[in-house]
Amino acid sequence: MLHLRLITPADRTDDVVRLVEKTVGTTHLVVLRGAARIPAGDVVMCDVAREAGDELLSALQELGIDRSGSIAVENIDLSLSERAAEAEEEAPGEGADAVLWEHLTDATHEESALSVTYLAFITLATMIAACGVLLDNAVLIVGAMAVGPEFGPLAGVSTALVQRAPRLALRSLVALLVGFALAMAATVGFSLFMDAVGLFSKDKLEGARPNTSFVYAPDAFAFVVALLAGAAGTLSLTSAKSGALVGVAISVTTVPAAANAAVALAYGDTRQTWGSTEQLLLNLFGIVLAGTLTLLAQKWFWGRQRERVRQGAPRAPELG
Structure with a gap:
């Protein structure tokens, strides 16, 4: 699993949330309104199966989040969550085969x-x-x-x-x-x-x-x-x-x-x-x-x- 921490402009947060929700293999979505200071905006966090990570990252870049805010990605070494296991099952392919370009x-x-x-x-x-x-x-x-x-x-x-x-x-x-x-x-x-x-x-x-x-x-x-x-x-x-x-x-x-x-x-x-x-x-x-x-x-x-x-x-x- 991958953990994404996003800083999004307030006017793009809803678009980002909808994108995360419709992406197969995502879970643990958290939205903190107005939490970011530099740059100012909202903080959106989620976990995503590695095999679905590249598609989500590409879509976030198409929204311009990398330019107007921030996209940070971390590897999760351990996640004790049935929902995380379900997300990995829903995502296509295997995590070991996935490429994060x-x-x-x-x-x-x-x-x-x-x-x-x-x-x-x-x-x-x-x-x-x-x-x-x-x-x-x-x-x-x-x-x-x-x-x-x-x-x-x-x-x-x-x-x-x-x-x-x-x-x-x-x-x-x-x-x-x-x-x-x-x-x-x-x-x-x-x-x-x-x-x-x-x-x-x-x-x-x-x-x-x-x-x-x-x-x-x-x-x-x-x-x-x-x-x-x-x-x-x-x-x-x-x-x-x-x-x-x-x-x-x-x-x-x-x-x-x-x-x-x-x-x-x-x-x-x-x-x-x-x-x-x-x-x-x-x-x-x-x-x-x-x-x-x-x-x-x-x-x-x-x-x-x-x-x-x-x-x-x-x-x-x-x-x-």
Whole structure:
């Protein structure tokens, strides 16, 4: 369930109340006349099943409540209410499958910010991966994958393509390009420093590395894994199952490929530099492609669910 707290102009409150009352899957409606001060107006609160949340939010925006008042949404972790259970039963589909497009856009907008923290994480992840590829240490590679924050901007690109949000697309692309460029440049300097103190060497880079040689040898499997990871990561964002993102992060070789390209560039190994760059681009493209297709599929599915509700069709039978 979701909890909505609205501040509405007094002359729009009745419209909002009627909208909430006619939306399938809503309950616990509360109206506090004149309770809001900044901005001035009434406070309307209600609970809504997650699967009905996007339709209600879109309708509230059409009324202009986001411009003339306020719309705040919170997740309800626990609701002991028979009426809430009935509302969830009445709403179409399942809450875990629902997509809140405004929430997704806001989340990816925040995750794709070119902040100092983002740049620090991607740079540190690339340096950790550089140590991993030189030592042929799979544990360090996995750790670097988990630290890397690049999935946020990648999801931002996919969301921007589906929602036709050019500003989000530009913001995400800038975060990706600047982030990887800075991280790889810093890793080149880091590699030269490690070589100067005797911890890195060209022999280690060009020697046998059975555990990490895949980062500069792109193949069909790398693209397939990127597609699967992109789909899984997008589903984890839209269904609020963020724990799955850790698994997604350690499934793709974006950061390790960038690290290997940087180390190889430091030693003038053009073969590994180009191979790693191809691996990086292949993974980035695969994740964005899969994420975009996943969001399009979800948008089509929920469009059909809404149409079923409008036509008064019965809910599709649940599995199990």
